[in-house]
Amino acid sequence: MMLVRQKFPASALVDVRGTLAKEFATVTGRIKPGARIAVAVGSRGIANLQAIVAGVLELLKAAGAQPFVVPAMGSHGGATPDGQKELLAEYGITEAELGVPIHAAMEARRLGATEDGVEVFFSEEALKADGVVVVNRVKPHTDFQSETLGSGLMKMLVVGLGKRVGAANFHTSASRFGYEHVIRTSARITLRSAPILFGVAIVENQIHDTARLVVVLPEDMERREGELFVEAKSLMPQLPFDDIDLLIVDRIGKNISGSGMDPNVIGRSLHGYSALLSERGGKPSIRRIFVRDLTPESHGNATGVGLADFTTTRLVRQMDARVTYLNSLTALSLQSAKIPIHFETDREAVVAALQSLAMRDTTQAKVVRIQDTLSLERVAVSESYAESVRQRSALEVMSEAEAMSFNAEGNLPPMR
Secondary structure: EEEEEOOOOOOOOOOHHHHHHHHHHHOOHHOOOEEEEEEEEOOOOOOOOOHHHHHHHHHHHHHOEEEEEEEEEOOOHHHHHHHHHHHHHHHOOOHHHHHEOOOOOOOOOOEOOOOOOOEEEEEEEHOOEEEEEEEEOOEEOOOOOOOOOOHHHHHHHHHHOOHHHHHHHHHHHHHHHOOHHHHHHHHHHHHHHHOOOEEEEEEEEOOOOEEEEEEEOHHHHHHHHHHHHHHHHHHHHOOOOOEEEEEEEEOOOOOOOOOOOOOOOOOOOOOEEOOHHHHHOOOOOEEEEEEEEEOHHHOOOOOHHHHEEEEHHHHHHHOOOHHHHHHHHHOOOHHHOOEEEEEEEEHHHHHHHHHOOOOOOHHHOOOOOOOOOEOOEEEEEEEEHHHHOOOOEEEEEEOOOOOOOOOOOOOOOOOO
């Protein structure tokens, strides 16, 4: 294996506080003194999330408002108030750190229904406020493909702020009418019926850092988010190669992706895939995936492990079946919770994965190792890629090829 760095185009650092202050100039007149404002925050591992939320809260206070935080994460955290507050705390979103209350109740109210008969729900706590501010990252969705819509402000209005009942209802409806259609039509009901003040859209670059911060008005949210989506999609990092025999993923988790590991990166659908060589169609084409660990921030939610072919027994032990199954059933993504073949050590899993490739010479296997699907700047690749690496100006060799090593317990050491 050799360590390489993907040389992504540089992007300017974002001054979070300064940018937010400038963007707030467009909405200050909409904030009434004394107004109670609910700031909706989700459960994703967004870069600089605490600083962004803290900046929003400070500007709301400066305008005379009384802000508080509402978790907007559907059924995550075991679909309990304490579980959702615990997830927020992992990102520094706590009452002590931010100096505002967190109202994490799970009750949701029906706002109405779309022309298709899809019911739309919204957080009761948020509806008690005079206004709602939605903070979320805009990026391609893990469950569907689109040119102008993914995971972002519109989805948070429907799924995150719909709480468990809204999230479950969304996924049920999306299975019939399509994800994009249900998000758009449901969000339009929410925008008409709930006191949405504005959104704060976040776009990240290829190294998982803040690239853009934009305040979006509710009447312009659908169009503006579409524009930001195009930018976010262009900045999304990808694996350095499309043809991979074995992908080793050090960790999966809900803080990495709603799907544990991003289908947009690994090329496998939450709702099923084929690893047959004869059926390889899309890109990237990955024959085997081995997942090693679960992030602590996932609190046992191993959604996405079912996208792998092999895993470790230690990951299976880290898995909270109740939380994982609840999330999987809510999202109707049953494949994502299935437990793959698992072994006690990384060495056993790697050997089994290579043997399962049915190659005459597994020393020639094309192997890639990544930390997770958010961290793709530094990756390890097998020497079978050496010539391709030398021909790619966007790849820089960090260390020459050395034999894959394991520690005394038979596990891979951390990537250097």
